[in-house]
Amino acid sequence: MSAREVRLRARGFAPRRLPGAGAVTAVCVFAAWEAVCRAGLVSPFALPAPSRVLAVLAEMALSGELLAHLRASLGRLAGGWAIGMLCGVLAGLAIGVSSLARSVGLPLVSALFPVPKIALLPLLILWLGIGEAPKLATIALGTFFPVALSTASGVDQIPRSLIRMAQSFDLPNRAIVLKVILPGALPGIFAGARISSSIALVLLTAAEMIGAEYGIGALVLQAGHLMRADRLLAGVVLLSVLGVAIGAGLGALERRLLAWR
Amino acid sequence: MRLRARNLAHAYDGLAALGPLDLVVEAGERLAIVGPSGCGKSTLLAILGGLLRPSGGRVWFEGEAPSGSIVPVAYVFQDFALLPWRTVAGNVALPLEGRLPRTEIRARVGAALARTGLSDFAGRFPRELSGGMRQRVGIARALVVEPGVLLLDEPLSALDAQTRELLLEDILGLTEGATLVWVTHNLEEAVRVADRVILLSARPGRIRAEIAVPVPARERNRPEAVPVLARLRGELWALLREDARRAQTEGPP
Amino acid sequence: MTLVSSAPLFIAQERGYYREEGLDAELVFFRAAQPVAVAVAAGEADFGVTAFTAGFFNLAGQGALKVIGAQSREEPGFDFSAYLASNAAFANGLTGPEKLPGRSLAITQHGSSFHIMAGLLARKLGVETKTIRMVPLETLQNMQAALKTGQVDAAILPGHIATELDRAGEAELIGWVHEWTPYALGGLFTSTRNVERRRGVVEAFVRAYQKGARDYHAVMNKRDAGGKRIFEADAEPVIAIIAKYTQATPEAIKAGAPYIDPEGRLDVGNVYEQVALLKEEKLVDASVDPARFIDLSFISGHFNLPR
Ligand SMILES: Nc1ncnc2c1ncn2[C@@H]1O[C@H](COP(=O)(O)OP(=O)(O)OP(=O)(O)O)[C@@H](O)[C@H]1O
Ligand SMILES: [Mg+2]
Numbered sequence: 001m002s003a004r005e006v007r008l009r010a011r012g013f014a015p016r017r018l019p020g021a022g023a024v025t026a027v028c029v030f031a032a033w034e035a036v037c038r039a040g041l042v043s044p045f046a047l048p049a050p051s052r053v054l055a056v057l058a059e060m061a062l063s064g065e066l067l068a069h070l071r072a073s074l075g076r077l078a079g080g081w082a083i084g085m086l087c088g089v090l091a092g093l094a095i096g097v098s099s100l101a102r103s104v105g106l107p108l109v110s111a112l113f114p115v116p117k118i119a120l121l122p123l124l125i126l127w128l129g130i131g132e133a134p135k136l137a138t139i140a141l142g143t144f145f146p147v148a149l150s151t152a153s154g155v156d157q158i159p160r161s162l163i164r165m166a167q168s169f170d171l172p173n174r175a176i177v178l179k180v181i182l183p184g185a186l187p188g189i190f191a192g193a194r195i196s197s198s199i200a201l202v203l204l205t206a207a208e209m210i211g212a213e214y215g216i217g218a219l220v221l222q223a224g225h226l227m228r229a230d231r232l233l234a235g236v237v238l239l240s241v242l243g244v245a246i247g248a249g250l251g252a253l254e255r256r257l258l259a260w261r
Numbered sequence: 262m263r264l265r266a267r268n269l270a271h272a273y274d275g276l277a278a279l280g281p282l283d284l285v286v287e288a289g290e291r292l293a294i295v296g297p298s299g300c301g302k303s304t305l306l307a308i309l310g311g312l313l314r315p316s317g318g319r320v321w322f323e324g325e326a327p328s329g330s331i332v333p334v335a336y337v338f339q340d341f342a343l344l345p346w347r348t349v350a351g352n353v354a355l356p357l358e359g360r361l362p363r364t365e366i367r368a369r370v371g372a373a374l375a376r377t378g379l380s381d382f383a384g385r386f387p388r389e390l391s392g393g394m395r396q397r398v399g400i401a402r403a404l405v406v407e408p409g410v411l412l413l414d415e416p417l418s419a420l421d422a423q424t425r426e427l428l429l430e431d432i433l434g435l436t437e438g439a440t441l442v443w444v445t446h447n448l449e450e451a452v453r454v455a456d457r458v459i460l461l462s463a464r465p466g467r468i469r470a471e472i473a474v475p476v477p478a479r480e481r482n483r484p485e486a487v488p489v490l491a492r493l494r495g496e497l498w499a500l501l502r503e504d505a506r507r508a509q510t511e512g513p514p
Numbered sequence: 515m516t517l518v519s520s521a522p523l524f525i526a527q528e529r530g531y532y533r534e535e536g537l538d539a540e541l542v543f544f545r546a547a548q549p550v551a552v553a554v555a556a557g558e559a560d561f562g563v564t565a566f567t568a569g570f571f572n573l574a575g576q577g578a579l580k581v582i583g584a585q586s587r588e589e590p591g592f593d594f595s596a597y598l599a600s601n602a603a604f605a606n607g608l609t610g611p612e613k614l615p616g617r618s619l620a621i622t623q624h625g626s627s628f629h630i631m632a633g634l635l636a637r638k639l640g641v642e643t644k645t646i647r648m649v650p651l652e653t654l655q656n657m658q659a660a661l662k663t664g665q666v667d668a669a670i671l672p673g674h675i676a677t678e679l680d681r682a683g684e685a686e687l688i689g690w691v692h693e694w695t696p697y698a699l700g701g702l703f704t705s706t707r708n709v710e711r712r713r714g715v716v717e718a719f720v721r722a723y724q725k726g727a728r729d730y731h732a733v734m735n736k737r738d739a740g741g742k743r744i745f746e747a748d749a750e751p752v753i754a755i756i757a758k759y760t761q762a763t764p765e766a767i768k769a770g771a772p773y774i775d776p777e778g779r780l781d782v783g784n785v786y787e788q789v790a791l792l793k794e795e796k797l798v799d800a801s802v803d804p805a806r807f808i809d810l811s812f813i814s815g816h817f818n819l820p821r
Contacts, residue, residue, distance in 0.1 A: 043576075043578075045572075045573065045576050046552075046556070121652075121653070121655075121656055122653075122655040122656050122658070122659040123659075125651070125656055125659040125660050125663065125665060126659050126662070126663055129660075129663065129665045130649060130651065130660050130665040130666065159340075159342075161338060161340055161342045162342055162344060164312055164342070165336070165338060165342035166355075167312060168310055168311075168312055168332075168334075168335070168336040169332050169335070169336075169355065169356035169406065170332050170356075171355075171356070172359075175358070175359060179344070179355065179358075180344065183344070183346045184344075184346075186346070209650075209651065209652035209653070209656070210651055210652070210656060211649045211650060211651055211660070211665075212650070218650070221623065221650075221652065222623060222624055222625070222650070224548070224569075225548070225567065225568070225569050225622075225623040225624070225625055225626065226568050226569045226572055226624070226625050226797055226798075227548060227551075227552075227568075227569035227570070227572045227573045228572065258346075259386075260345050260346040260347075260386045260387075260388065261345070261388075
């Protein structure tokens, strides 16, 4: 009988994070982009080189324009997102624990979630004017629905036995919500926070369609209209950087708060 | 504190699951409830613990809960029911929070952890513990409220045989003098922990037989107790056998 | 926005004027103005008709485009764009365009047609453009919503929308743009490459375009003895052609029909002024020179030539 080595068959299907791969990819993409532009393959007003975009960013930083845009947008993002998160978590908890809220709220949320928020802009102007209120409302609306849904599903994921346990010790309902349901729904709430932070960034540009003098969204919109591809891409770079930063911040917070997992 | 039930019955959506049956658990008594799978043991315990409203009959206490008792009836769960986001100490403190001053909570939790051998694990999260250690936390949490009656629903069933053996001895030591209702499908376990064993019939569970265990709790681990307990186990199995087989072949409704 | 402004292109196509010139033309439609210019600059289209905006000027200033004729213009006697005051601002003294300095005005975006019209008015009034506070709201719907609720003091809107708002009492029409400033809305343009290498084709295209413009002018630019604009039976065929391309109803086409010069002649001085006022606001790059992107050699008789 011939001897044959046992072949290892359980290989692959276990993706890991390769350290530094993200940075290397970014460098390669930018290098290729710069090379294409330097070689004159595309006209600079159609696709400016990354060095040009960086130069625009530097100019904006020096003139204080960058700070004005960032301050305006971050304020709107933080405000709108906070309102949407707070209302979404409350609504999601209610849907998760109350039959009435579930029966009324769930169909309502499902019906209103897909409404494109941009289509509501003229209505938001009628109701809230053209100041900061409609901008905050646009972002809050975009944030609210995913957070409400994923909070509710987070509550649904909590094993019933934990709630029965709390009841077996005669804990009051308030304590059950605060000590069992809220922490138990936290993974769901974080999932909602992640999705909604991206949605908030997407909606920032829509929100800043309404009478915004400063803001990254306003910058991108205006640059588009003025055919200033360099400023437009500078705005896009700012949005991506914001997206990455917010994602990293949420990740750090999640690692702290969900360390028990 | 004595626990009484009269004419107790329960049906889930018209499916008769339990009773009717009458029950008395005397103060300081250790009662084991056994029966074929699906006969309504957990249902009975949930009703006794006030976690389920029976479709018929009623349950009440007689006498006072011990002084210092925070909750009259405490529960130990088969799946431990620990909050994964709280440490061992946090889980044990849960039923005391808002009811006692902070310093007293700390003292009581410290004592409960010490009694259950968990002092070194106070800061660990449940996921960092073995199954046996997790159930110790469940027991510490039940004992910390100094209950009048302790209800245990298959407390050892999720554990491996050796862990089960060790924990069983520890629980007996920890609950000396307490009133216990211990639900199990393991007959050997029943005769080792109980003063009295109630055998339920197949669904809907009614009282089929009652057997007193004539060996004092303290002496159950002695070699001379072994044949007595084995004989009791055999008697119970003879009574249970047919129902158990039926429950097997019928399967869930 | 006002696709009717491109009517000469449609007429030339439907009546076979391109074919008569030996051209095989295909019309491509874009939802916005910018992509038209980009497509021509990139060589994906040969000719374009679109409104003047800061974006268009920035692109044309790069040297890839040549404006060779006119689209439509504000012509005295032909109501096209109107100044509107919100009811609140009207009650509060904004009774005419001359009172606009110091007030807020809804526009789509900085550098848009609306911005240019406001800028031309400011220059006419002898004040800086920025004395009129521009509020960018991106869409006409948003502008109307802001005007109706008094969030802005004023707006410039297409005539048919303006008269509708005024009639419904939702805003006050306080004047027509043609009563205040000349305004060349947009241009016919091609790529610099075409002008340099395919001059014959460009000339042929311009002739076809002019024939279409003359047909339009003959029936769509009529006024009665009292000076009121009228559409007679002979306009029906042209309206039918426009309807085919724009999917608009005949009523909507009449309400939104601009004045189009029969020869495609451009108000050149006005374009210089537009570029100048946008440069002042840094919306158009300082390097942009209208003399370099306007080619006057294809159509004779352009107006208002700078020395
Ligand atoms: N929530 C419920 N809804 C409907 N039927 C249920 C429910 N809970 C239990 N049952 C049914 O009622 C019967 C009794 O259930 P119970 O859990 O009390 O039995 P048990 O004796 O504890 O069984 P096991 O040995 O499997 O733990 C079973 O047939 C079960 O399928
Ligand atoms: Mg059970």
